Amino acid sequence: MGYNIVVCAKQVPDTKRITGDAMKEDGTVNRAALPAIFNPEDLNALETALAVRDAHGGTVTVVTMGPPNACEILRDSLCRGADKAILVSDRRAAASDTLATSYILSQAVRKLNADLVFCGRQAIDGDTAQVGPQMAEKLGFTLVTYLEELINVGNDGIRVKRNVGNGWEDVTAKLPALVTVLDTANTPRPYMSKRLMKFKKAKCALELAEGVCPDAMAEKGLLIDMWDLDALECDMQWVGMAGSPTKVNRILSVVLAGGDYEEFEPTEAGAAKLVSELIEEHTIG
Template sequence: MKIVVCVKQVPDTTEVKLDPKTNTLIRDGVPSIINPDDKAGIEAALQLKEKLNDGSTVTIVSMGPPQADVALREALAMGADEAYLLSDRQFGGSDTYATSTIIAAGLKKIGYDLVITGRQAIDGDTAQVGPQIAEHLAIPQVSYAEEIISLDKDKIVVKRQFEDRYHILELPIPCLITSLSELAEPRYMSVGGIYDAYGVKEVKVLGFEDLKEMFDPARIGLKGSPTNVVKSFTKQAKGAGTKYDDVSADEAVKIIVDKLEERHII
């Protein structure tokens, strides 16, 4: 089985500090890391490969600038078999739609059975790219995977985290799952793995020319991106909310309307 994990290199937000004067993020000197949800996906893929022990492989795919090479080397040093960097100036400025278009094109070129992406990246926080890739490829998907219960050559059973419950879902292969960081605790790179990552293994770069047959060039890069960023802001932590048990429908309506009025929403 060919397991492909899509990863993104992101700034380590635990190391990001705010500029007290401008209130913006200071990105200079901030180390780059593999997005945590994606790293859990790498670990899950490696565990599946080890469990299957049938010649299955783990392939890592990332779209990004040439500097993203080090993120792919890290994945190789953890034990992945091969890595592809989708990188081209024409890919720059892509929003989630254009990004997923390019990554889906890369996956068509590289081949896949099971695709794993992280749930969302800690820098953009959209959680859109994984599901969009599945749509471009027209394969089934499960997002928010917390556990892979079983995998064989034609189906996978996944435990999905939902707001108030779990779903146990079976999907045919090929398919895509997006992983939560709870999916697996990533291993460290090993010393020998790091030497392999820069020695016997390589990061293959695919650019516009390599992929142009696989996508509509009008739908990639800045020009192909339908999204415009109007404003970006730091998320405010919300409270837990209030829960009312054992209320009738009429009472519930009254409580909601009262709350909305209290806050001058209606």
């Protein structure tokens, strides 16, 4: 029996290459100054999905929500072995926070009728790790976070080893399930040369040069599907600014510098003093 598998992948600015002009004066990221890359843990999510498909059959569809140039990671996914790629793009989705993003992506998963969804644990730009769990809640799927090893997929569901920080849990979850994947889970496979030669030419309709016929591209299997919010039957009150309860009050550029320090006696009393100061400063508690 094959599985209908969806991978959610995000294109992100390469935050490891932060240089002088990477931040704007208002403290926001200058996306134009940073190369856009495949969110690293989403590559591990894709590899997990491909491994399930290779072992049990089925299809792997990669979905990304973003502007047309996010198709770059969809081409990348097709070159690595994904069966299908879909760009979710719509101006009305601008300003979506994680709640609105997860709503839109969950509508795409619904439309695809997925048995299994793999997400990265976290995106390296937004960094919230909220989108996967929020999608699972909206879809009513079983949620498993922090996959470190895929053990098996079978009649009982998906069995994985979860990394819980100070140890592991061996978990079996009923399908349909949404699983978030860690960067330690596997080594993403490289491009396959035959697929690279084919899919480097894949494009969504908005990327096509004038005069190139979308139907001709589709016939060759090179048209990346594009879905807007109408195609996903989204309720407009849950998308974009309207659907985003997060309000950014202030953005600070934090520079950590050496400062004062305080010593505590290595005694019960010293430790108690340290803990009470940390609680007072709201560092812990």
